[in-house]
Amino acid sequence: MKIVxxxxxxxxxxxxxxxxxxxxxxxxxxxxYRTGMFGLYGIYGEGESTFCVASPETRNDYIECTFRKSGRxxxxxxxxxxxxLMTFRGPYGNRFPIEEFHGKNLLFIAGGIxxxxxxSVIWSCLDxxxxxxxxxxxxxxxxxxxxxxxxxxxxxxKRDDVELVLTVDPGGETPDWKHRVGFVPTILExxxxxxxxxxxxLCGPPxxxxxxxxxxxxxxxxxxxxxxxxxxxxxxxxxxxxxxxVGSVYVCKEGxxxxxxxxxxxxxxxx
Amino acid sequence: xxxxxxxxxxxxxxxxxxxEGLMVFGPATTGGVSGFxxxxxxxxxxxxxxxxxxxLKELFFPRTEPMLGYRIGxxxxxxxxxxxxxxxxxIFGVRPCDAAGMQVDDALFDWDYHDEYWFRRRDSSVIVSxxxxxxxxxxxxxxxxxxxDSTKGSxxxxxxxxxxxxxxxxxxxxxxxxxLASISSLLKEGGDPTAPVADVPVKFDLEACRSWxxxxxxxESRFWxxxxxxxxxxxxxxxxxxxxxxFDIQDEGDTYKGIRRKNWDSCSFSLFTMHTSGxxxxxxxxxxxxxxxxxxxxxxxxxxxxNSCTGCGRCTRECPVDMGVTETLQAISTLQR
Numbered sequence: 001m002k003i004v005x006x007x008x009x010x011x012x013x014x015x016x017x018x019x020x021x022x023x024x025x026x027x028x029x030x031x032x033y034r035t036g037m038f039g040l041y042g043i044y045g046e047g048e049s050t051f052c053v054a055s056p057e058t059r060n061d062y063i064e065c066t067f068r069k070s071g072r073x074x075x076x077x078x079x080x081x082x083x084x085l086m087t088f089r090g091p092y093g094n095r096f097p098i099e100e101f102h103g104k105n106l107l108f109i110a111g112g113i114x115x116x117x118x119x120s121v122i123w124s125c126l127d128x129x130x131x132x133x134x135x136x137x138x139x140x141x142x143x144x145x146x147x148x149x150x151x152x153x154x155x156x157x158k159r160d161d162v163e164l165v166l167t168v169d170p171g172g173e174t175p176d177w178k179h180r181v182g183f184v185p186t187i188l189e190x191x192x193x194x195x196x197x198x199x200x201x202l203c204g205p206p207x208x209x210x211x212x213x214x215x216x217x218x219x220x221x222x223x224x225x226x227x228x229x230x231x232x233x234x235x236x237x238x239x240x241x242x243x244x245x246v247g248s249v250y251v252c253k254e255g256x257x258x259x260x261x262x263x264x265x266x267x268x269x270x271x
Numbered sequence: 272x273x274x275x276x277x278x279x280x281x282x283x284x285x286x287x288x289x290x291e292g293l294m295v296f297g298p299a300t301t302g303g304v305s306g307f308x309x310x311x312x313x314x315x316x317x318x319x320x321x322x323x324x325x326x327l328k329e330l331f332f333p334r335t336e337p338m339l340g341y342r343i344g345x346x347x348x349x350x351x352x353x354x355x356x357x358x359x360x361x362i363f364g365v366r367p368c369d370a371a372g373m374q375v376d377d378a379l380f381d382w383d384y385h386d387e388y389w390f391r392r393r394d395s396s397v398i399v400s401x402x403x404x405x406x407x408x409x410x411x412x413x414x415x416x417x418x419x420d421s422t423k424g425s426x427x428x429x430x431x432x433x434x435x436x437x438x439x440x441x442x443x444x445x446x447x448x449x450x451l452a453s454i455s456s457l458l459k460e461g462g463d464p465t466a467p468v469a470d471v472p473v474k475f476d477l478e479a480c481r482s483w484x485x486x487x488x489x490x491e492s493r494f495w496x497x498x499x500x501x502x503x504x505x506x507x508x509x510x511x512x513x514x515x516x517x518f519d520i521q522d523e524g525d526t527y528k529g530i531r532r533k534n535w536d537s538c539s540f541s542l543f544t545m546h547t548s549g550x551x552x553x554x555x556x557x558x559x560x561x562x563x564x565x566x567x568x569x570x571x572x573x574x575x576x577x578n579s580c581t582g583c584g585r586c587t588r589e590c591p592v593d594m595g596v597t598e599t600l601q602a603i604s605t606l607q608r
Contacts, residue, residue: 044341044348045529047522049547070547085348206550232552233544235520238384241536242517243543245562246552248570253383267490270552270562 001063001088003080009148010141013113014078015054015066018088030060032091035098035124036117036229036257039090040237041065046076050234052256053091054116058127063088066116066148092237094257096121096201096227105133107193109212111184111204112141115148117229117256118203122156129161136193138165140184143172165191184208185215195220202228202260206271213260223261230255230263230271246270272460276429277437280457282313287454288361293397296330297363298323307362318364321407322583326513327369328376330362331392334510335534338388338520342528353530355391361450365400367421367428368412368583372513373398374424378575379516388533397450400425401438406469409584411597414475417581419468427451430465439465474597475604477568477578483603484569490561494606498599499560501592506537508586508595509563514579517543538562564599 005017020026035057042048049071055064069078080086098121106125110118118139125132137156141147147166156164167180167187180187184204200221202212209228216226232244232251239253246266249255263271276284285295289311297316299308306325310316317323340351377393380386402420403410412418422428426447429438440458442448451458483489509515519536523529536543539559545551553559571579580596587595 042522044343044531045522045524045526047531048520068547074547205548231546233546236518238386239382240379240384240386240516241519242538242566243536245566245570247565248573267487269491269558 001086003082003084003086004062006082009066009150010146012069012078013066013146013148014069015064015116015149016077016080017055018063018065018086019061021085026061029063029091033057033060034091034095035120036095037091037093038234038237038252038256039063039065039088039092040234041067041077042073042087042089043076043080044087047073048087048089048235049073049077050237052117052120052229054120056120056123056127057095058124066113068113089237092234093252093255096124096257098124101125101199102131103133103197105194105196105198106135107198107200108135108137108139109184109188109200109202109204110137110139111208111212112146113148114203114205114208114231115139118201119149119152121201126159126162133197134163134193135161136163136165136191138167138184138188138191140167140169140180140187141172142169144168144174144177146172183211185211188212189215189218192219195222195225198225200226202226216260223264224259226260227257228260228263229257232256272462274440274451275432275437275459275461275463276440276454276457277459278313279436281316284454284457285310285313285363287457288450291453292359293450294358294360295363296360307365310363316364318401321403321405321410322366322369322585322588324511324585324589326511326583326585327362327365327373327398328513328515330360330396331373331389332376332516332518332535335532336388337530337532339531340529341524341531343526355388357391358395360392360396361399362396363399365398365425366403366583367400367419367423367425368410368417368581369513370398370400370424371412371417371421371581372424372583375514375571375575375577375579375581376516377424378577379571382575397426397446398424399427399429399447399450401429401431403469403471404431404466406471407584407588409588409595409597410469410471410582411474411584412582413471413473414477414597414600415578415580415582416477419471433464433466435466437463439463471582475600477600480600480603481568481572483606484565485573490565494602495561496555496557498602499557499594502539502556502560502594503592504539504541504556504559505591506539507589507591509537509539510535511585511589513581513583513585514567538566560599564596567596568600 001018040048234252239250244251305323337353380389426444567579
């Protein structure tokens with residue numbers, strides 16, 4: 001695939017837009033890709049890394065991925081330039097059942113670098129806005145600098161059909177920060193979105209997920225109406241290499257999207 | 272009357288198969304280490320071994336295997352897909368537990384995505400197994416509902432003759448029949464008695480173990496820490512297991528040319544499940560040993576309806592700290608009482 005655009009989102013975090021070189025490959029991707037799926041992105045000589053497809057199924061002429069530079073492969077991806085070629089395998093995994101969300105209110109909750117998978121669902125729903133009720137987005141990061149997709153956050157803030165709640169952890173605010181300060185679960189409870197006829201999509205680091213699930217429970221959300229993605233280490237993407245196992249589930253095949261009820265039935269220590 | 276192959280004719284059999292373009296593999300020892308190697312004559316075979324140290328698995332799922340090559344030029348990237356080598360093979364002298372192991376992994380490699388790397392080799396191989404007449408203290412096939420003369424995963428089963436001068440031959444699959452057809456003139460009819468199969472005592476109650484493992488209450492049991500305290504995480508039990516299949520994908524080379532490879536990996540290693548963020552779901556050796564046992568006797572059987580262990584005992588036989596599956600399942604059996 002060719003890198004056609006790049007954008008720095010936050011310190012060490014970059015978004016790349018990729019286009020298929022082969023029209024047949026593009027067509028195969030368009031047929032297969034649904035929001036929630038992931039891919040293996042690579043640079044020859046450095047290896048492959050797993051990220052979600054951050055762009056929505058409603059915009060499937062290209063792939064966008066957002067990643068934090070944290071190892072050998074992501075360092076190589078971060079230093080790749082527009083026009084460079086890279087590898088992509090996928091799309092793999094399951095999807096968010098967006099059709100089942102029709103007619104419902106939607107609550108999106110994301111923490112830090114977990115906005116990319118959430119963003120894929122957000123845009124899939126915003127691109128067919130009339131099919132959903134109220135849309136609330138709660139997004140938090142450690143510091144103002146760590147917020148990703150700043151342009152899109154501004155865009156969502158301006159829309160009158162989206163309620164955007166932004167927060168940064170205490171101490172992460174800047175003098176001109178006009179939004180909330182506090183941890184996501186606390187801010188979520190303050191915002192108190194109604195649980196009735198509402199589906200929640202929750203992505204974040206394991207510790208945030210744990211506490212946010214407790215907050216959602218307090219707010220009256222049933223586990224069946226809360227969707228999340230598991231971010232286990234995945235390598236093959238096709239259920240063979242063995243490392244993404246949680247109980248008898250192969251996250252790369254049967255996930256990464258699960259309801260909170262499904263996650264609850266898994267061995268928690270392996271998450 | 273049964274069909275017999277006398278040891279005196281084995282060399283001619285190998286020659287006949289080789290003349291037909293088949294590669295012949297069998298247990299052999301090089302540099303003190305036994306494994307399955309290509310052989311040109313019967314004299315190279317080490318058929319008295321109870322088990323080779325390395326497993327049959329390596330002939331289907333190599334320790335390291337190139338998947339694609341790349342060459343980066345100024346304007347373009349050239350890639351070359353590597354496919355498993357062509358060529359039909361006879362693998363002679365396999366033990367039933369190893370053959371059964373291949374059938375266990377068939378389920379995984381055929382699940383959803385049909386893995387060509389595995390099945391190209393599987394489909395071009397004939398497995399000729401020899402029933403065991405000897406076992407050692409580590410053998411435990413009977414504990415896994417198998418037996419020293421199990422036919423699972425074999426195309427031909429040979430039963431040693433009591434006189435020690437050959438085998439009674441039984442084709443189990445069409446592939447096996449074809450392999451025997453090409454040596455038909457070397458096979459004899461006869462009523463020679465076969466040797467009794469090895470006595471392998473049952474060492475644990477598998478069903479009791481499975482029910483203990485399936486109970487979520489036991490996932491956080493102190494048992495796991497106690498049973499695995501001396502595990503050093505070397506991974507040898509996984510590498511020597513006929514059914515372990517975990518792998519990694521790595522690039523080898525530089526910016527200009529190289530190879531993307533599939534390499535064996537192990538759930539015993541701490542980095543196996545480490546997230547990029549530093550979070551490791553299985554951060555302790557006891558959590559990793561629990562995963563290994565759970566995967567083999569609970570998760571794999573839930574998904575594929577077969578245990579991912581065939582009782583070869585290599586995990587215990589070769590463990591540097593004398594641990595192994597047997598000890599753990601025996602201990603779980605005790606917990607049941």
